Amino acid sequence: MLPTDSTWKGIRRLRRRPGRYEIDEIDESTTSTRAASVRSDATSVAEYLDELPDDRRGDLEAVRASILAAIPSGVVETLNWGMISFEIPLERYPDTYNSQPLLFAELANQKRHMAVYLHCIYADPTIRQDFENEYAASGKPMDIGKSCVRFTRLERLPLDAIERAVRRMSVEEYIAAYEASRRRS
Structure with a gap:
């Protein structure tokens, strides 16, 4: 059975394996950036x-x-x-x-x-x-x-x-x- 909590947000496709699921593809645009640093595109x-x-x-x-x-x-x-x-x-x-x-x-x-x-x-x-x-x-x-x-x-x-x-x-x-x-x- 698949979990329904927010940890699965962004997963586009799962592969079913005997007794478990494996993540096959993740949509990076929807994943959390909570721990990410502030990105800068500055050049100087x-x-x-x-x-x-x-x-x-x-x-x-x-x-x-x-x-x-x-x-x-x-x-x-x-x-x-x-x-x-x-x-x-x-x-x-x-x-x-x-x-x-x-x-x-x-x-x-x-x-x-x-x-x-x-x-x-x-x-x-x-x-x-x-x-x-x-x-x-x-x-x-x-x-x-x-x-x-x-x-x-x-x-x-x-x-x-x-x-x-x-x-x-x-x-x-x-x-x-x-x-x-x-x-x-």
Whole structure:
């Protein structure tokens, strides 16, 4: 017997197999996007910022300014992966596993929050722990994922801790940490 709840919304055709049904075709236009991120078709950082809702634009611009003030020489700001990326260009380091620039940090507007992806602190467990301790000491609510710091308002983010974390690792140190992690895997 087929379930009748909303989990089956979007299924166009099922194949019956002995004792079970298999999904054969899904209509993507009707499936839920509840967990999806906000998609941007912007082609530049300025365009990306212009299409943000007013209540988030100022917050993301402030975080962006802090990161730009702290990033080491050799890291460039671009729009990549649908978000603002601070990356080491392929001209500087071409030997990445996916032939894409090596990400140092990113900044994104998501559906229910904004996020700062600090790849630079995840390369060194000591720097990450120091960042988390400083964040906790700030008294601001900490919402840290495996690779990001989520926030809903600028007031909930310790910008000084973000800036210090970004400053702590040079491009050379980051590349060395990246190469060491690739050798381990």
